[in-house]
Amino acid sequence: MATIGFAGLLACAPIAHAGTPVAPVPLQQGSDCDPNYSGACVPIASDVDCASGSGNGPAYVQGPVTVIGNDIYELVRDGNGTGCES
Known part of the structure; x- marks a missing residue:
């Protein structure tokens, strides 16, 4: 029985082909961003x-x-759930 090294395992990894949908990776906010908001980093401050x-x-x-x-x-x-729109 032949032993496959680590490099051999990498060669078997699936590869995305053109036209294959790939799930988007969500943007991660830093620890200096308020977790109550998404879309843009809202800084943690007094106001x-x-x-x-x-x-x-x-x-x-x-x-x-x-x-x-x-x-x-x-x-x-305006109560629509989105702020700083303009």
Whole structure:
């Protein structure tokens, strides 16, 4: 019986071919991003405002952002679940 080394196992790994759908890898937010939001990194700060708005910070986020938890920074004003849209 022949022994196949590690390199032989790599050669047997499946390879995606052109036209084969591949599942997208979700973007991971860093530990400095608030876990209540997705889409853009909302910094963890005493207050965060939309960069395009008239808020006074001290931190800002360039949206859009989706609320996936509690909207602790009140970035969503119209209740649609998405903030900092413009």
